[in-house]
Amino acid sequence: MRIREHPILEFERGREVEFDFDGRRLCGHEGETIAAALHASGVRVLRKSIRHGRPRGFFCAIGRCSSCLMTVDGVPNVMTCVTPLRRGMKVETQTGKGTLAAEAKGAGSIAGDGSGSDLGTVPLAIVGAGPAGLSAAVYAGRLGVESVVVDENEVPGGQLIKQTHMFFGSLEHYARVRGVDIGTQLCRELEKCPSKLLTGTTVLGLYTDDPPWKTLSLMKNGVRGELRARTVVLATGASENMLAFENCDLPGVYGAGAVQTLMNVYGVAPGERVLMVGAGNIGLIVGYQLLQAAVDVAAVIDAMDEIGGYHVHAAKIRRMGVPILTSHTILSAGGTDRVERATISRVDSDWQPVEGTERTIDVDTICLAVGLTPNCELASMAGCDDEYVPELGGLVSAHDADLETSVPGVFIAGDASGIEEASTAMLEGRLAGLAAVERLEVEVDREKLLAMKEEAASGLSELRAGPFGDRPRLGKERMLALAASRGGDR
């Protein structure tokens, strides 16, 4: 199932290594994730669910959903969708809750407090090296302000690293550039800044009980560290939504981002024939990328009565013979330990399935592109208030026009502050980075700072004035009104 030929991508695979899977010798490439290597060898079932013993595969492929937990080298509950493969690894299907190996001696002692290694202090810490986080660092850096950018992935770029399509002419200098290349460009600009990038490092917690410091608890390769920052920009992106239907947990039901990761980052085809659920931009784009990777797309369905995404995207996949069925939903997936078929039906104007219109199609993969939810766990841990704004993707940290949350000095930007797109994420990151600099009260060219902020803010209004900007614009307006109604409690 490895993609050998691709019209635009060349896969730089690591050297081939052997590993052990439930007693079998399998091959994979160093650097790819365990889940990707297994998928390439045809293994979809990674674990059995705890309560009912149901087979489970991965769903999100970005370390969010816990569907891919396996026992690796004796350690249970390892997220195989983000853990890189190494030679000789012993990977086991996890059937229960997992058991930790008994150890002779505790790491702790009666005295002492288990501190992590001290990583010092920094004026600005940024969580997430997607377009928002990288932009925040670059623009703060242009004013000479130091920052540390932390991302759990080995490769910076966030969602961009899997986006092989050319971006739309939304932002003058990035129009017609492929998403993957935008990430590379941002990283190159970052190199010119007084900024440090910590990759493969997860931010486990954000603590605000030592004002004015914000303490980030970090973990890299099992080793914990602590970084204290005066200001923080949270650019943690979003997680893919699940949809409830019969057998929606069968291996082979994947999020669109997961399919993109598998296919565009690791060069592994998700299956042979896919049903795409969701005809927004993400569904349409990933549908097209599947065709590019020579995977058959049976249909794209959407419960709405019209296509949500750009019509150019829709036209592209229609031209290749893929039907787009609006007013359709998925009722169930079928198969014993992997998806073998899907049953879809029409829906009426109340989104209820119309009896007698059910249809079963043979597919081995069901791809869900049904929206994203902002990742605001760190913000809520830091004590930031949140608001429910459906137009922004659900619960979002309350923020003002400068993207500052209810906790002074903590900013939120990009998909984490409301689901939009990469171009707005970059501008929001820029604005949040600059607003953080303003908060810091360091010596900078103030006029220049304000002009730069103004430029970012007007860029955002311009983007949101476009035809697809209605929803986020409404969402952001509601958020500002809600945040204001909470009063000037800062």
Add this chain to the structure above:
Amino acid sequence: MRTSADCVIIGGGVVGTAIAYYLAKRGMTDCVIVEADYLSSGATGRCGGGIRQQWSTEANTRLAIESVRLFAGLEDELDADIEFLQGGYLVLAYTEEDEEQFKKNVELQRGLGLDVQILSPADINEKVVPELNVEGVRMATYCAQDASANPFLTTQAYADAARRLGVSIELFTPVTKILTERGRVAGVETARGTIRAPLVVNAAGSHSVPIAATAGIDLPITPYRREILVTEPLERFFHPMIISFSFGIYFRQVKHGAVIGGYGDPAEPPGFNETSSLKFLRTMSWKLSHLMPRLNNVKVVRQWAGLYDMTPDAQPILGELDELPGFFQANGFSGHGFMICPKVAVLLAQAITGEEPDLDIERLSARRFTDGRITQDRSVV
């Protein structure tokens, strides 16, 4: 929302819902639970779920024994799974004072019919938890009938059973004022309207203080943050709740497999702060891995905090107030309200409906703070 009832219960924690259930069971079905947020949103949903009978005073031990008896029958009575498990409590002594106190406790507890064992460090490993690191442990007491349950499920089970008997529950409805008339309680004012009632129960945890204050009543309760964490789920590898007052820790493995536990920081300032601290995470991980080396590399999935509603003698305040007839208190549980909840709720329901309570609750009335009849229990974590 209704505008009148026989009884209004403020607070949808385990205490409020249990009182409503036992009232309805006694025939007082015209009750309303008024909860500011959602069920179990207060201390209940944040607690460790431990149910201990090993106390140092006779009254508390009796209350706990009776509660365990009720807990053991609760799944049948309420027709719901509450994950009740008699996995025992292992109480570790690290100091001489611990040791002396524990010996006295055991004598008292055995006198009340509780089966408590005194274990040497070697016994602990042989008989109860093979992997426990007993370095520095002088001895332990162990009661196999001590237990645990899931606080969310327990509260939901009480609430559902109460509803089936006719009780109504108003969520997201904060009480803003206690209404009084001619020296008696007359109902509550809420953010969604007024409910008139001749009986009002204040079961709002630490928030009982500002609520009582609206009727000019000063409750001697101080809130303190208590932090707690939970790990990834693991196959069961130990059964009891393990606690120590002097080492400062409690932890157990819940049915789902996760290890849950915490400790109280003696330096914690009073207040309504419910945020999490890095200090807690560090210290707690350190303590856990010391006692259970197997947990050296366990993944912590979440940490959070809740409030202990501490009274001067770490005992709850129960019963009607002299200064405002009809206004009952069920608060000040001082960090152990879950384990004694079933019996306390029965006793309150008895008092409210005019029955003679079958255990003495007079000793826990607010009166004790004015007439100086305070006895301190030494077994509080």
